[in-house]
Amino acid sequence: MQNSVAPGTASSNVPARPAAKKRKRRAKAITWTIVGVFVFCLAAMGVSAFVAKSAVDTLMSEAKALANDIDDSAKTQSHVDEMVSAASRAHWATAHPIWRATEILPYVGDDLRAVRLLARTADSLVSDVAAPLLDFDLSSIGPTDGALNVDAVAELGKKIEEVAPAAQDAQIRLIADGIDTDNLLGPLQGPVTQVEDVLNQTADVLRRLAVLSPRLPQMLGADTPQNYLVLVQNTAEMRTLGGNPGSMMMLTVDNGRMEITQTASQADVNSGRAESVAPLNPWTEALYTDRVGRYIQDTTMTPDFAQTAYLARAFWSETLGDPGNAVIAIDPVLLSYIMKATGPVELEDGTTLNSNNVVNQLLSKVYERFPLNYGPDIEKQDAFFAAASGSIFGKLTSAQTNLFSLVKQLNKGYEEGRILFASTDAVEAKAVSNTLFNGPLHDASNTENTTLGVFVNDNTEGKLDYYTDMSVAASSNVCSVGDDDDKTYTVEATYNYNLKPEQVAGLPAYVSTGRYFEKGLKSTNLVFYGPVGSTFVSAKLDGADFVPQAGTNDLGRQAVLINFESEPSTTHTLEVTFSAPPGTYGPIDVRTTPMIKDVPVTIDEPSCG
Structure with a gap:
């Protein structure tokens, strides 16, 4: 029997196919829209x-x-x-x-x-x-x-x-x-x-x-002339902040016009006194002895420029009068940078100084011309240094000076720690607080940067640092230990004394006096600073364990001093390790004495990511 279809059924199913097509078209439309x-x-x-x-x-x-x-x-x-x-x-x-x-x-x-x-x-x-x-x-x-x-x-x-x-x-x-x-x-x-x-x-x-x-x-002296005491550091005789500041000048700025109105040397102040010219921080004296306050030449041993400025003003005011509104420290390398913007200068004695020869002239050639370390030769050395510095400063506001180039060169010197500034005015002091104007260790914590310091101080009495250079390597285990564990920071300094043995006999007396050490032999104090809140762990000199001659907590950091002697054409490697408590530590930043030659720094600090 055949299947039958109920009436109306067939007709009711006819629209099914068109409805499916509509759904497909709608799906396609949605798909193509998407x-x-x-x-x-x-x-x-x-x-x-x-x-x-x-x-x-x-x-x-x-x-x-x-x-x-x-x-x-x-x-x-x-x-x-x-x-x-x-x-x-x-x-x-x-x-x-x-x-x-x-x-x-x-x-x-x-x-x-x-x-x-x-x-x-x-x-x-x-x-x-x-x-x-x-x-x-x-x-x-x-x-x-x-x-x-x-x-x-x-x-x-x-x-x-x-x-x-x-x-x-x-x-x-x-x-x-x-x-x-x-x-x-x-x-x-x-x-x-x-x-x-x-x-x-x-x-x-x-x-x-x-x-x-x-x-x-x-x-800039708009209302009344402003005086600035300028310390010109001699980097042939290294100190923490740069060099021996035995040459001083008073820079007067009157309505935008700059002039050196007075010059002085260590002979013009009471340097070598029995007691410090002003009270010292006890930690400064523990590390560097009271020489910092007894000799103007040693006031830059401390990395705290505010203390240096305080002492320099005291030395000046004692014998020379008003020490000015602020203290500025510079060095011959900075003068060479400035001369790239100002151009050369000619001194009264006929010497022409330019950016290429000024460092050599001020830190070496002058001692060949005036070799003795006593009498008129010392006066002539000081006079030459003052004349050169004064002439270069005199060109700062000359028509030939390119202001934009000058700013660029000054910024380079600032980043290298070759310009320091400390003012007696509260607004000026606030504007430069916690910057390199204050010195190399201005960071009060380790949060943004974990700053380590390696600073050179000559202990020989002479100008033998003209023949030295240094490189530094730093490392840390901060990313390989737990958050609650102490951190370890290690600093290694490679110190090169490049004077050749055959050069020793011809050294001027002022370069190597032979008074405390035989001629050509160099004695150096290298001072290492750890992170804020750190403690000293160990030290090595040329691979052997070594006990530092001095150590203290300075500027909130552990610091140790290592003295060593160098024969001509020798290299010494010094390694110091510090421990730091659990906390937040930023990337390693190594600060060093601004030497005549750049100090290469290598940092081995694997990422914590």
Whole structure:
């Protein structure tokens, strides 16, 4: 019997196929919509990434060009305009909702977020900080007719006060947002860290300058002449901060015009006294003895420049009168940097000094011309040193001096620890607090940087450090021990005495006196400082265990002194290990005496990531 179909059944099933087709069409539409949105998002991200990358490339290129053309106002403005536009494009390309939505993706989300935050920060820095600052005509500062324009400096100070809060706001926002560099792709970690460092430095410098800006005209003698006691350190006879500061000058600044108004040497003050010229910190005396306060030549043995300045002012005021408003310390290497901006000088005796020969002339040749360590030769040495330093300072405000080049060279000297500054004015002191102007160990904690110190002090009496150099290696186990374990920091210094044996006989008496050590033999005190809160563990000299001759807690750090003697053409290796308690420790930063030659530093500190 055949199956029958109930009436109406067939007709009710007829629309089934069209309904299926509609569902398929709807599914296809949804699918293609999703695909379309996905493709659109991909395209948007691709275009955004391209625009952002292109903008960043332009920004970096224009920034480099700006550094070269900073003294050309027209080119500066052109570069600034391009940088503002590029930073804005980078910000726009990464700020839209599609970009932000992709930040939730695994693997690349953190990186996309970091790029967006950095683009926003760059836009803020360029538009709200750099552009307004560079809109100021820096050439108006001068020098003109031998003086800086004090009124222009005051205007620049006001401009800095206006933009400093924008830099600080950008810094605070980036800190609040937080970028975990350890979670970023390798190629992005370096640029992110670099931008964060630049932002932190920029905000810090502008904050300090904003504090100082009301004082800038007064510091340049706008209302009344300002006097600065300048210590010129002789780095042929090393001290912790640089060298023997036996040559001194009074720098007077009157309405932007600089002049050396008085010079003096160790013979003009009561150096070699029976007692310290002023009370010493007990830890300073324990490590360096009371020589620091009895001899002007030894006031720079301490790494604390505030103490050096205090003692230098006491020596000067005792016999020479008013010690001025502040103390500045420099060295011949810094003078060579300055001369790259000012050009050469010719002294009254016919000697021409330039950036290439000034170090050799001041630290070696002068002792060949005036070799004796007594009588008129000492006076002639001091006079030559003072004349050279005074002539170089005299060119600071000459028409031939390129102000932008000068600032660049002074900054180089600052970073190497060759410029130190201590003021009696509270505002000025606050502006430079916890910076390298205070000395190499200005950090009060280990949080941002774990600073270690290796400092050279000659113990021979002479100028034999002209023939020395040093390199330093530092390491730590901070990433290989538990958070609750003590940390170990090891510092190794390789000290080279490069005088050749055949040169000893011809050494001038002032270079190697032979009074305490036979001629050519060199005695050196190397002083090692550990992290804040550290303790001394051990020391080695040339691979053998060694007991330091002195040790104490100085500036909140354990410090030890090791004395050793060097024959000509010899090398000594000294190793000191410190232990530090559990805590937060930033990257290792090694500070050394600024020697005549650069001190290479190698740091072995595996990442904790």
